[in-house]
Amino acid sequence: MGRVVVEVMPKPEILDPQGKAVVGALPRLGFTQFSGVRQGKRFELEVEGEVTAEVLAAAQEAAVTLLSNPVIEDVVRVADAATDAAGTITAEGVA
Amino acid sequence: MTAGTLDTARIGVVTFPGTLDDRDAARAVRLAGGEPVSLWHADGDLHGVDAVVLPGGFSYGDYLRAGAISRFAPAMDAVVDAAKGGMPVLGICNGFQVLTEAHLLPGSMVKNDHLHFVCREQVLAVENTSTAWTNRYAPGQRITIPLKNQDGQFVADDRTLDELEGEGRVVFRYQGWNPNGSRRDIAGISNARGNVVGLMPHPEHAVEAGFGPDGEDGPRSGTDGLGFFTSVLASLVRA
Numbered sequence: 001m002g003r004v005v006v007e008v009m010p011k012p013e014i015l016d017p018q019g020k021a022v023v024g025a026l027p028r029l030g031f032t033q034f035s036g037v038r039q040g041k042r043f044e045l046e047v048e049g050e051v052t053a054e055v056l057a058a059a060q061e062a063a064v065t066l067l068s069n070p071v072i073e074d075v076v077r078v079a080d081a082a083t084d085a086a087g088t089i090t091a092e093g094v095a
Numbered sequence: 096m097t098a099g100t101l102d103t104a105r106i107g108v109v110t111f112p113g114t115l116d117d118r119d120a121a122r123a124v125r126l127a128g129g130e131p132v133s134l135w136h137a138d139g140d141l142h143g144v145d146a147v148v149l150p151g152g153f154s155y156g157d158y159l160r161a162g163a164i165s166r167f168a169p170a171m172d173a174v175v176d177a178a179k180g181g182m183p184v185l186g187i188c189n190g191f192q193v194l195t196e197a198h199l200l201p202g203s204m205v206k207n208d209h210l211h212f213v214c215r216e217q218v219l220a221v222e223n224t225s226t227a228w229t230n231r232y233a234p235g236q237r238i239t240i241p242l243k244n245q246d247g248q249f250v251a252d253d254r255t256l257d258e259l260e261g262e263g264r265v266v267f268r269y270q271g272w273n274p275n276g277s278r279r280d281i282a283g284i285s286n287a288r289g290n291v292v293g294l295m296p297h298p299e300h301a302v303e304a305g306f307g308p309d310g311e312d313g314p315r316s317g318t319d320g321l322g323f324f325t326s327v328l329a330s331l332v333r334a
Binding site for chain 2: 010013014017018020071072
């Protein structure tokens, strides 16, 4: 079974109230290094079989029609989870 | 079907999974003198209605984005076609969010800038009285109707905002306090033709004395929202 990762972020010019709330909470736990947080969304789309170029194209199309709203959000990543190193972070650290 | 008189005007009210205010909207239509018609999201047939209200609530739990999934309901395909043909369509709160997701109105709604759910009686100025839903108001009239939302901050890029202002399509503006950080205090807008109107506050909750916001005639006496529904009936008679 293949998996496509789609990531959506609020546009830079749009105020992100959720990110603002998170950045306000971090210093209370001692995390004083972080001056800003923006919160986005990650979707994992599963397919029977392999992630082909066709599947990626369909995921891209779904990303811009349903998964994001171009007025307020940007699609920042559409990738095959299997071949994408950034998708393999585990509890033990980056594999 | 074309409405010949006030009595025969049929106003559809769409119910999506998670819609909350459909019965209040239907009641408002009835109190204004129209005949409310319940429409179901999964039904692509508008059953010959003369106008449509998309009511408030949390359709599909606001999952993904407010209004994002409802926009693809079969009833919405029919509403989009009808709206493009000139049928009056009013989106209230979640209905406004559905209209922006369906691209019938520009811009979008994001979370309130203060992150809190807000529920209050809100004063608005009616800035455009030539739309299908506002022709019974006086230009600049101040009205008080309830406001209740979490994702009520209207956003659009500056070019879109300038266009809306320039074409007189800012229909309602918040007065006294901007309750959610909406750009330029915008509470509601219309399309270029004026048949499609969306706003975050709730006119359908201010249509009957005894059940509305506090007004000049005493507590709960406010009926400032009724004009939306008498306006659309008047516009249908003229059409």
